[in-house]
Amino acid sequence: MGFAWTIVALVLVLALCWRFLGAYMVVVYEGRARWLAKVERPIYRAIGADPKAEQTWQRYASSVIVFSAIALLISYGIFRLQEHLPFNPDHMSGVEWHTAWNTAVSFVTNTNWQSYSGETTMSYLSQMGALAVQNFLSAAVGMAVAVALIRGFARKGSKTIGNFWVDLVRGTIYVLLPIAFVAAIVFISQGALQTLAGHAEVSNALNGASQTLPRGPIASQEVIKQLGTNGGGFFNANGAGPFENPTGLTNFLSIVLILCIPVALTYTFGKMVFSIRQGVAILAVMTVLFGGWLTMTAVAEQQGNPALAATGVSQPLGNMEGKETRFGALSSSLYNVTSTQTSTGSVDSAADSYTPIGGMAMLTGMMLGEVSPGGVGTGVYGILMFAVITVFIGGLMVGRTPEYLGKKIQAREVKLAALGVLVMPITVLVLTAIATAVNAGKAGPLNAGPHGFSEILYAYTSQTNNNGSGFGGLSANTPFYNITGTIGLLLGRFAIIIPALALAGGLAEKTVVPTSLGTFRTDKPMFVGLLTGVVLVIGGLTFLPAVALGPIVEQLSHGMFW
Template structure:
């Protein structure tokens, strides 16, 4: 099947199914009746009884909501950190996996709590089954639920008027986990198991290889259940070290399409839910059109770059298949690469380090835009809404009007919070790369030098600071310096923007709604869509073009 038809069918199916899923998510988060109430309602009520009535029924101010987020996240970090440090002494470890070092446990705990899933370890040999199930899989659920909860807190801020509260964090997180993430994960798990993805508690096997001289590890374990939520929750951490390029994690073309679809369905459905929740479908359409246009263009760009590479002065007629699985080829590898970096997923089905210079530049730039093109579960959409606010503010300056969005005036406090959301990841991409080059002894951890070596460093900190988790393979991840600075950056760039969004929501909820008039700036017409795209790209280009020029752009001209 041609590239064009695969794109049309895949994105067409994604858009069609996003409508019912988005409407369902809106009903869940608006506490409306759903068809799953009779099955899940008792479990939900039991959780509320355990947490306490006051914790789950009373509305929270922005400050209280932020305290709930940070309290839960700190507890999650400590639990996972201890679990990793002592996994060698705990049950559920048939492969006798040893304890993780302090720096690796710190990095891994920070990674999963922040929805990044950056992996400086190989799951099949360095994580016990207990850690995989009770630690990593649980965090895949709850970190996605936290991001989605904060998104709906922001939407309530726009929707309410003269209010002091923005919802209840514990109730939001419980409902998104039970009614959305869990049912979808069960469906995807069953589909993956039908394709041969491993799901058992058996120990890894070691068998003689066919050449008779070496032994080969056959990794087993509870893979399908973690793989399902890692994709749906935009987490991305692989059960196996090579992630979804592993045949036990992603064995067939159908399993590849299911996982690729799972990466995008919740972010795209949240855009639809945004339109329904605000009772303004045109606002959701604006964000959907902009996101889909950029993602499709990125996919086409990667595909063309990989189909027409110049490798050692020779044009390869079949395109660049280095680092790609033959069962997926260039088309499905390009679609995955754009999807996983537009969404803050970070999983891979091909080695991005082996992509052509421009083929690797596009996924890197998608992350550098701020992970807002569909983006992570909840976090992608609230990041895009912040960019919409910035665009409205700029447009207001141009025409001399007070900026307004969703019938709320945008004041200086709102813009300060918006700047924190946009500039925090941007700043730590550059600061992290700078610090690693100067202080991290990079040449000892790199297999490549020159422009490609710099691209590996820039990509790593782009991924860390934007809570993505993917990496170019040539950079050694498990070093004390990278573990500690990477874990710190992941937490700062996750929670500083998140808290800024929560307090932005509180400020918006406290305002009155304005009346729409003939002079109100339209945020749904093609002109505004074009301006939004320009603002997104200008911020990315101005911030990162000098760094990109030293890495993938320079490498392109060197190899050419």
């Protein structure tokens, strides 16, 4: 399939997901989906949750924290004790404490950053009972928070925003599990591995050489890592290897799985606030940003490696260094941009081998706050915070109290939205500054100069945005990077979730203000343009100096900018 036809097919499939999966999630989160009621009720009894009781935003937030803390401790314990636990046919030893801690935090925060090679570090139990389980649960947490914030906009005069435990269970069993089950069957049919038989020894009959091939329950983990915008992978090669991503169909399906829920949630948002046009406006912003960054990457990679071009080497297929010949430069660009514009982090090519501008596109895509379209749930509640700031700016322009979806946006709402938007860039820049100033941090990059700086900046950007992709070229599995990385992981998750839920609680209590001639319409192209501009300006003002020291300087060192 040519690249143009791939884009057409992707748009058509995502349009169907937007309409039908988006509508289905409204049914799920409003409690009208009952076909798994016999599964749902025993779960509530087991965890002691009352499905009819709702929570204030404080109770909702505390439930998120408690659940995540328990999941963190269980995952950490499995990693540390895996050599004494079952389902360890390859006899993996216990994971180092700092690696185990970073990994547990990473998967609980929906980041799935891995500073190790999965096939040589994790047992089958760790892969299935910790990593894959958290792929489901951390994604369900993000979706629950997004729905809670949407309820804040939709409700009026309400003290509650839903029940976290109910939202968690429904998102998992009604949305994530069914889609992942069907997709896993497709992956297996295409050749993705799914076995508990341990590694395989392969001998070459011609020369007697032998090779050990790691195997495992891969397909079941592969689909949820994409669907839940988790990232990570059973293998260090990730989606570039045929055991995880065997064919062009699975490559395309991976992109669809990554994008389907973030895109569909914009329809869910519009439906729940009783205005589909509002959801379309949010989707339009996401589409403009995604399209711009995809174009930037594809053009840069299609032109080839500037270092090779300077020597006169012809590159008719574009920059193929670090890319799978099965997919090529353009398809690889689409996959990696999809991964970094969401909070996925899985890749089918080596980001470290991209051109400086191509690498900059992936880096800056995350720096926008991953709202284009962002991860499952995180993209929606992230861009809604930008929307609150946007209507505040719009209100200043027309000289009246700003409103969004009929709710007055006052000082409390603006402060919470600003906190949620700014915590990520502040954390990234502070951690990057520390790493470039101390010996333990400077020992990490394997490249000198601006490229080495980009490797450090990318690592903290990826972790704090809960993305999980790796730029490569950084020795990150050290106590310094594992511990400092967890700071970014935790702040990038919970220092945004808590303001989002506080914002939801405050909005739910407000009454709706009638629309007047002075109301700034938030379902029109002007709002789409203004919101897009706010995202770009905030991202540019906070990160442009740092980006200038990395990929921009590297590109200019080749004697050209493009």
